[in-house]
Amino acid sequence: MLLSTLAEQDRDAAAKLIHGALSAWYDQHLNQVGRFGVDWEPFRIFPDVYECLDPGRALVVLENEGGPLRGICFYHPRPTHVSVGIVAVDPAAGGRGAARAMLEEVLRIADDSRKPVRLVSSLMNLDSFSLYTKLGFVPGTVFQDLQFPPGQHPPRVPARDGEVRMAVSEDLAGLAAVEQELTGLDRTRDFEFFLENARGIWRTMVLSGRDGQVRGFLSSIAAGGTWMLGPGAMRDEADALALITAQLEAHAPGNPVVLVPARATELVQALYAAGARNVELHVAQVRGTAAEPKGIVIPTFLPESG
Ligand SMILES: CC(C)(COP(=O)(O)OP(=O)(O)OC[C@H]1O[C@@H](n2cnc3c(N)ncnc32)[C@H](O)[C@@H]1OP(=O)(O)O)[C@@H](O)C(=O)NCCC(=O)NCCS
Numbered sequence: 001m002l003l004s005t006l007a008e009q010d011r012d013a014a015a016k017l018i019h020g021a022l023s024a025w026y027d028q029h030l031n032q033v034g035r036f037g038v039d040w041e042p043f044r045i046f047p048d049v050y051e052c053l054d055p056g057r058a059l060v061v062l063e064n065e066g067g068p069l070r071g072i073c074f075y076h077p078r079p080t081h082v083s084v085g086i087v088a089v090d091p092a093a094g095g096r097g098a099a100r101a102m103l104e105e106v107l108r109i110a111d112d113s114r115k116p117v118r119l120v121s122s123l124m125n126l127d128s129f130s131l132y133t134k135l136g137f138v139p140g141t142v143f144q145d146l147q148f149p150p151g152q153h154p155p156r157v158p159a160r161d162g163e164v165r166m167a168v169s170e171d172l173a174g175l176a177a178v179e180q181e182l183t184g185l186d187r188t189r190d191f192e193f194f195l196e197n198a199r200g201i202w203r204t205m206v207l208s209g210r211d212g213q214v215r216g217f218l219s220s221i222a223a224g225g226t227w228m229l230g231p232g233a234m235r236d237e238a239d240a241l242a243l244i245t246a247q248l249e250a251h252a253p254g255n256p257v258v259l260v261p262a263r264a265t266e267l268v269q270a271l272y273a274a275g276a277r278n279v280e281l282h283v284a285q286v287r288g289t290a291a292e293p294k295g296i297v298i299p300t301f302l303p304e305s306g
Contacts, residue, residue: 001070001093003101006047006058013069014058015043019225021088030124042224045201046086046302050074053193053303059105061089061098073102075109076305079186081290082110084119085304087128099131107135107287116288118306120259120299123281137285140292143259143299145280146271153252154274159207159242162215167204169195174206174214182233182295183306190231190305194219205246207239216295218243220256221302227251229258230300233293237267240296244271259299267296 006014019040026032036043050058054076061071070093076083084106089098110117121128123142133139148154158164167175172195176188194202201223207216216234221227229247234240244258244267259282260268284299299306 001096001098001101002062002064002067003105004060004062005056006051006060006072008051010060010069011044011047011051012040014047014060014072016040017069017072017090018046018086018088019043021091024091025125025127036225042226045224045226046074049199049302050076053190053305059102061093061101063093071098071102073099073106074304075106076303077109077113077115078189078305080115081185081288082106082113082115082117083305084117085301087131094127099128100135103131103135110288116286116290118284118286118290120282120284120301120304120306123283129283132285132287135287137287139283139285140290141284141297142262143282143284144262144268144278145257145259145282146268146276147257147279148248148255148274148276150255151253152275153248153255154245154271154276156249157241157245157270160238162207162209164205164207164242164246167195167206167217171195171204171206171214171217174208175204175217178214178216178235179233182235183293183297184291185306187231187305190303193303199223203247203250205243205250207234207243215239216243218247218298219300220247220251221300222251222254222256223302226302227254227256228300228302229256230298231306232298233295234298235295237264237296240264240267240298241270244298261296264296
């Protein structure tokens with residue numbers, strides 16, 4: 001097989017590959033038949049968004065020169081780190097080292113710029129968990145993927161000493177500063193992208209204190225097969241609950257998924273009490289140095305850049 005980068009004319013093939021790999025894996029291993037729907041077209045969003053946000057940063061594995069696409073891996077270089085997501089391999093080509101080859105290339109690129117590599121992987125997927133930990137990634141924060149039953153959402157919980165409102169472009173520096181303070185990461189480019197919102201699929205809310213300073217933020221996406229809250233960073237569980245309930249109210253009667261740190265016990269209990277169910281578990285993994293985040297961090301899968 002041959003390592004290359006995604007060509008513009010292969011974006012449909014990439015969408016088919018991502019849809020096919022995820023569907024096959026969840027059907028076979030978790031008995032979640034139909035979880036990703038029958039259509040691959042909604043998965044065009046991944047190559048389309050990522051080529052816009054991080055042009056030329058999609059690695060692919062081809063069966064041979066000009067041959068069919070067997071694997072794809074998007075990576076996202078940021079000033080403080082490189083992140084990875086999605087990784088998908090055609091089930092017919094599984095176990096032949098395609099995923100390892102793409103990840104080793106990302107690790108080489110990250111090592112050249114002396115940056116840690118970050119990703120979020122499913123704790124219910126031993127294939128990807130093994131792949132990443134064999135390559136030196138170390139598991140950290142565990143997340144519960146929580147979802148409310150269709151048509152149900154928790155009552156809105158107001159912010160203490162502040163208000164939750166829609167973000168505006170002037171909030172960019174505030175968002176970046178909160179992220180830097182709580183996680184040490186710089187994802188200003190991502191926040192710019194959300195606030196510009198050229199596709200109209202992101203919704204970003206901020207929690208501003210009485211002094212007008214941004215104290216936390218939470219974005220969300222509703223597009224194609226991806227309907228979830230995140231990314232977000234907040235100082236404490238109360239701020240997280242205010243932002244999560246505001247976002248869920250805005251999406252009602254839809255029921256997006258939200259990944260909440262399992263150690264945020266009061267937040268998890270508040271969401272359980274309102275009817276939330278666990279639908280999957282994920283774990284943040286880092287290869288290289290990383291400090292545990294302060295406060296509450298909520299990841300997303302589009303863009304998977306933290
Ligand atoms: C996860 C996935 C990308 C793996 O792709 P792949 O090309 O089959 O993986 P590779 O062959 O490159 O590598 C798998 C590695 O994991 C190892 N592995 C797999 N299961 C293992 C286990 N239970 N214990 C230990 N190691 C294991 C293999 O031995 C191999 O390691 P090696 O390179 O040292 O031999 C593929 O199964 C997939 O696309 N799944 C669906 C989509 C998905 O879940 N993506 C990940 C999250 S976005």
